[in-house]
Amino acid sequence: MLVMEKNAMTEEIELLVSKYGQSRSSLIPILQDIQRKHKYIPDFAQQEVARLLDIHPVEVFSVISFYSFLNTTPKGKYIVRLCQTISCDMQGKAAVAKAIERELGIKFGETSRDSKFTLEFANCVGMCDQGPAMIINERVYSKLTPEKAVQILNELK
Numbered sequence: 001m002l003v004m005e006k007n008a009m010t011e012e013i014e015l016l017v018s019k020y021g022q023s024r025s026s027l028i029p030i031l032q033d034i035q036r037k038h039k040y041i042p043d044f045a046q047q048e049v050a051r052l053l054d055i056h057p058v059e060v061f062s063v064i065s066f067y068s069f070l071n072t073t074p075k076g077k078y079i080v081r082l083c084q085t086i087s088c089d090m091q092g093k094a095a096v097a098k099a100i101e102r103e104l105g106i107k108f109g110e111t112s113r114d115s116k117f118t119l120e121f122a123n124c125v126g127m128c129d130q131g132p133a134m135i136i137n138e139r140v141y142s143k144l145t146p147e148k149a150v151q152i153l154n155e156l157k
């Protein structure tokens with residue numbers, strides 16, 4: 001079983017390498033595709049990306065660590081990223097964060113038991129004049145209030 005999984009992952013990464021090319025600049029698009037499909041980048045996938053791009057595994061790991069949208073552990077179906085940068089902070093981020101935590105019964109940095117939601121803080125998501133802002137998977141939500149944030153989560157439950 002383990003061997004089959006390994007082979008499937010290797011095949012998947014080989015396809016990505018042929019899609020994006022074997023140069024270093026392919027590293028991020030390949031990791032993004034793996035992340036999109038699996039919601040995280042397993043250890044074995046990191047090793048295989050390094051092997052197939054002929055780079056050191058530490059380089060793959062440091063790229064994953066640098067970008068908040070890439071993860072090495074499984075996350076919830078919905079990854080809620082609330083902007084914590086100054087404009088959103090001054091526009092009421094704390095109250096929105098509290099309402100989200102209360103609604104889901106978890107803290108930022110945690111994943112719900114049913115693996116549906118992961119809460120994370122993000123740095124500026126480019127909606128500074130419309131804060132507080134958050135991104136859930138790839139969709140941006142702006143001008144949040146505690147009530148609006150709770151309503152958005154309830155629609156996803």
Ligand code: FES
Pocket residue numbers: 083084085086087088089123124125126127128129131133
């Ligand atoms: S500061 Fe929150 S989107 Fe820029």
